[in-house]
Amino acid sequence: MWRYPLNRFHALANLSAREVELLSSLGGAAVKRPRRETFQRQGDVTTGLHLLIEGWVNSSVTLASGKCLVQKAHLPGDMLGSPSMVIGTAVDTLTTITDAVTAFVSYERMGQLFATEPRLTSLFIVAVQMERLSLIDMLAMTGAASAKESLARFLLDLHSRLTPLGAVSNNSFDLPLTQEMIGDLLGLTSVHVNRTMRDLEQQGLISRQGHRLTLVDVPGLRRLSPIPPRTPLFEPGWLPAHT
Amino acid sequence: MWRYPLNRFHALANLSAREVELLSSLGGAAVKRPRRETFQRQGDVTTGLHLLIEGWVNSSVTLASGKCLVQKAHLPGDMLGSPSMVIGTAVDTLTTITDAVTAFVSYERMGQLFATEPRLTSLFIVAVQMERLSLIDMLAMTGAASAKESLARFLLDLHSRLTPLGAVSNNSFDLPLTQEMIGDLLGLTSVHVNRTMRDLEQQGLISRQGHRLTLVDVPGLRRLSPIPPRTPLFEPGWLPAHT
């Protein structure tokens, strides 16, 4: 009944029916998880990764000091925990923000894919590189942007990731994150997130109704955002042909 | 005469003679580059990546505001510009810090590798994921660590990356970066880097003689560092077998 959404991969290349089938059957049984469930803890030994089918999931990292940083808010279609495969233990803690559905994929299964499916493996590489790009952008930003700029970019980023999932209408979408989480994502305190959102609202750039957020002035937000959105190539020339 | 150093890959898996040969012959002709040469500019169309054979190279990103952030200081053995292959244009600007030697690898060549060498492709994935991990760590840090902690971690990171290259003796190594560059790498100003280094020196954690830097008290620095170093698994179970 639940299927891993392939919009991420459809945006990268033409998928044959066989490839669609392979990707769809990659994950094991779908697991329903309640809100606030932590299903991977930083430091745990891991044996596979998780496909996010439905809902929002937090990836957070705890520092030696005990401080906890939310590294990314994951949306359906994301692969969770793939960096952990190279060091064997979980890099991050995965916690559901909303009710969510995930599917497990063992590293062994990924290894088989790598061994037999060069084209899908290449698409996996693209997905990982895109994540890397998004980290580079985040890093560049936290180094040099103000709270207002960061927040603008963050909201635009969510907007563009939610759109292909059909979760945006009229530039308005549901934001299940607390201001505290947003602060962790951007390296700010919840207090300052609050003031900054208020600021954006008073400038007429956004509006809020409970947890519903509307981007009133997208061009204005874009002008504020220090980094334009990234789009991956469709069918890059180096991509291996269908087998 | 110049060969791409494979220490990076030797640390990940047992390489067959054939694999060593393949990796060594991956790059085209070695190119010598003087100090301060920019050989890839952000936004340019790219047709391949660069293997760094010798010397230090900066990867920097320019924001819409015009601010320029150094994303990473690359050392011999690194692959430069691989994120650009998924978007077709250069993500970052590559500039030599010291005299350097690089070798070009077309994306086409990489695609052939992906199509025919699942095991080496997997090792490439590991290398990319490790880069991603390092970005996650940086991000967590800039969000939550003080300038002193960041600097401690940065110096320890350089130490551990330079050691396998034989560039460290007695915990002492050459640091060809200006304080300004270090500031860009850590999201600080050169002024503050200066004060912080001075601080570390007065605490007896490091000492400096010109561009030569000595880590006097490594355990002390580690205690200060908010993030322990990451080590990839050797021959992870999911790695495809030799063909």
Added chain:
DNA sequence: CGCCCTCTTGATCTCCTTCAATGACAGTGG
């Protein structure tokens, strides 16, 4: 010698944090 680059140091400023208190709202149980 003079120029430029880098390091160094001081003074001031500001964005964001920290601490603290209040309000809005939903859920829970009597």
Added chain:
DNA sequence: CCACTGTCATTGAAGGAGATCAAGAGGGCG
């Protein structure tokens, strides 16, 4: 139906880490 509790959002006041501005010192190199 209404206290009771916990979670979030909101707002104020004070403090600090680091930025910015400015100027001097050392050192390599034409």
